[in-house]
Amino acid sequence: MNDVKNILNNLVSAVKSGDSNKAHDCLSLLLADKPNLNASWLGVARMALLSGEVTSAKKALALFEVNGKKPFTDQLQQLAMLIETGQVQQAFEKAEGLAKDNPSRPEIYHLLSTVAMQLGKTELAINHAETVLKHWPTSGQTWLILASIQKASSNSTLLKRMLAIESAVKGTPNQASKSCFYAALCKVYFDLNDFDQAFEYAEKSNACLAEIQKYAVAEDRQNVRYIESQLDSFVETQPSDRRVDADNPIFIVGLPRSGTSLLEQMLCSHSKIIDGGEFNGMERASRCLTKGLPIGSRAEQLDVHIIEKHAQEIRRAYLQYAHEKFGASGIVVDKSMTNNRYLWLIKKVFPNSPIIFIKRNVLDTVWSCYRTHFSSGFAWSTSLENTAEYFSIEESLNRLWLQKFKSSILEINYQNLVEHPEDLLIKLCRFCGLEYERSMLKFHESKRAVFTASVAQVRVSVHQDAIGYGKKIERKLQPFIEHYKYSITEFD
Template identity: 25%
Template sequence: MLQSARSAPDQKQAMEAAFTRATGLLDRDPAAALAEARAMLQMAPADPVVRLIEAQAMRRSGDAAGALSRLDRLVAEEPRMFGALWELAQTAAETGDSARAVAALETLTRQQPAIATGWFLLAAQLRRLDRAEEAWRADLSGVHASARDPELLKVAAAMNVGRLDDAAAMAKARRHRIPEDPVAVRLAGEIAWRQGDLSAALDTVETALVMAPGFDLARDFMVRLLLQMNRLEEAMAHVEVLARSPVAHPGHDLLRASVLVRLGDHGEAKAIYERLLELKPDHPQVWQNLGHVLKTMGQQDDAIAAYRRSVTHRPAMGEAWWSLANLKTVHLDKSDIAAMEAALATLDPAVEDQKEDLFHLHFALGKALEDAGEYAESFRHYDKGNRLRRTMILHDADDFTTEVAATARAFDAAFLGALEPGGCPAPDPIFIVGLPRSGSTLVEQILASHSQIEGTMELPEMMMIAGRLQSRIDDGEFPDFATMIASLSPDDRARLGEEYIDRTRVHRQTDKPLFIDKMPNNWQHTGLIRMILPNARIIDARRHPLSCCLSGWKQHFARGQTFSYDLDDIGRYYRDYVALMAAYDAADPGAVHRVIYEDMVHDTEAEIRRLLDYLGLKFEQSCVDFHTNRRAVRTASSEQVRQPIYTQGLSQWKNYEPWLAPLKSALGSVADRYPAVP
């Protein structure tokens, strides 16, 4: 190892012992390490390894300038000594000599492109020199190099097979050993996300981006996390950064389109999809996404054509088939049914990434066979799709019933009567609550046709506020829901109400004074809404329980609604909903306005007048002519509300009556007494 010592065994042993001591002392006692190095240099003054240890010890002892002069000479003599180049780069970076650090790192990365840390340090130093695009490319090269790191590959493999605790432990050990490793940090963020800790995931990925701002994959993941948290403006800011990446990627455009859709800018999203399809016309996912946007914009014929192009390029594209069926006004014919059955035969339920195509195809076949009047076979496919989907989600009906009962007890008449005035006084929001498929989109379309009301979409903000309050109970800050709610002061309630108004402003695109939040699940938070937004209006859209529940069970929802994939679950959910709304009616009479779907269908104008009276608005004929409103509609009823009201759907549940015993049993007297409450 040390050429000058090879002729003398004793000297060689002494050198090796000193070498071991010096390297062991570098981090904990650099002065002692420096002494050992200089003792070795007495025996082997030209040995490059010992000279490197001396320079390392000098830097760690605070003599960076001296270390630099030695490293310059060493690198000049040993230009392929990678440790010396790395030490020179680190020392130069510490002293602020970014130009010298960049020169060393450029040499190092040319010779050793698989060393990711070299690329990341090079990127940081290039940024100090305002060489932004080169820095970005260096970060990307570092990420590329990390893709071959055996340790990181082990972490990713454990994560991908669901061994999340093992993956987290390995990632933590890696970060402890190499703190400035953005790829390991991003992996830790994804592990946290898969473990359900969205906040920790976001913080961790943000840390990775501070380390490597040019880490495009981490920024892409950041956007997706922000979308989950409905932080749309922040998501768009990161999308704008990705658009400046020196390495163009169509995925960045797709991500931009996703954010634009969430922001309600469907026209710009449509333009992006069309531009991508000009470049690659056989991309089934982009055709499907374009179909979604066209459907939302009311361009039904074009949406149908887009979905059909998607399944032409990928016949087993289950979501595209379901999207066709889900237009409600489209009837899939015998050739479509044959194509879907052939696609089903190519899929394996045991393969995880084929399950989504499978259940979507079952739902689509259920709808196609329902339209054909083959109800037994239709039910069989709906049942298979629901059973498969139920295995992929979590819903505990018993726990949910317990939570609903606790909410009803918390917001009783005594509590509401003793409540001090407070909350945000803004009258802007109109909440439409209830179950999905209850006629809520019809109510929304009617109201959004009024000159004073803007339709937005199903907004998650109230559920996010409620979830944050619930976490205070889960974390042990409060023993139960009632105690937590009672702890909110008038100022607390005002802040929460103002937060809701602020966070929903991004969805408002007009200057109309009122807007609609059509998140159906907000029925669970009626009491909270009354506390923090006392001047908001709440409309409960209700439909016959057998019609509503069966329609929900036949519907695959893009997200949420985990109760809807089992007839017993959905029946119990409807029963809980009726019970809680009845409790609110008793505790705060008149606070909630109820729209019975069947009444709206049979006597539309009278029900609309009654609804507008509750809102304190004048009657407008445009509300009766709601089907002429071309606003974007994002729910499953998007095409139905672009037609006049029809009565055919009122008793469709009877086609499936032979198989509805579990639903009837779960509903109990709620079905028998409708629209009255048991």
């Protein structure tokens, strides 16, 4: 048997340095020897996922399971990683078994509620959430689930229940939980069209989150400026020969809450599109280039000769990750929130992939971001001023890519998507080289799991209810308006 400790150390070192070949070799040795690593198999699975090796991660999770009875917290971690590897239904079934063995542990019922919501099992999600609250009445995350999956009305009891527990929640030290609770109250008041109260609770939610999350605005601005200044050589010299297949994904670029999840859900209802989501494929695949650092933070990340050296490796790593996660028999839709930062690299390694820019009325988008509690943690969203800075940075990149890669990019507007969905989807399919299918209009009937903050919205048919909300609270959004560098009416 190989020296297990050395292999584990080499694996960590390889993942940190972005050496996917060395990481693969280390994983192969461990999975072949199958040493008794107990909970350390979870760490191996995590390293495998960071290297884009979903199959190896699945094997590591299976080996974790066979090594005797495990602590409850380790089993919870295993369930979360099963979900990350795409084994959502298996995770849900295991969680149900774990709940039977641990009926007094609210954590497992919270996970069950979350996964049920992601799978569109609304009533089951509500039931499990109520079980959590019996054991843990101040769980802000659980109140947020209840508020997110049902629309509050004047005769519902949700608001009354939340106001009755508010003082107890306020006294807890958990800032993340309090942030979720205030975000839930914001959602309830928003449903009731009381936008002033909704904004007040959005402020409270973001104030709590700001205590534990910081947006490095100067660093972010500097990284993007460096990308912009170094990419003169990245110009589309001829019209793109667009095509989509298992080796040429569709990339969606858009701000959070701009309609990216709706568009993805519509696309994934096409018979030739297998799945997709915010799986950070480029970020994982390009670790050989970035070494895990933010893109644009090092000169070598943008050196044309170094990029040429790694281009095929990045493409191979991306496709391996996508195929192992979603399958190799269909087209994948990638709507990762980091796509805008990697678009020049996307064009380099996937020159034929179509890119869809989706934009929404700026005030509607910022108001939606400000009142949303993002599970992935967008630190800029806790401040209207920082949101303006982030939106400005993203828009400057959009304009740069439209100059450089225009024939690869289709711009669409959220309002057009919800007002004239069929016309726009026909245009979009034509751009991607697909035949339009009417099933795309029945996206809300899909049983696929959804993991974004829009999980509830994509479970209902297309509607226009979300248009114009920003204008109704424009006076509250003045800090954003004053700091945003572009016109707020451009995408009306």
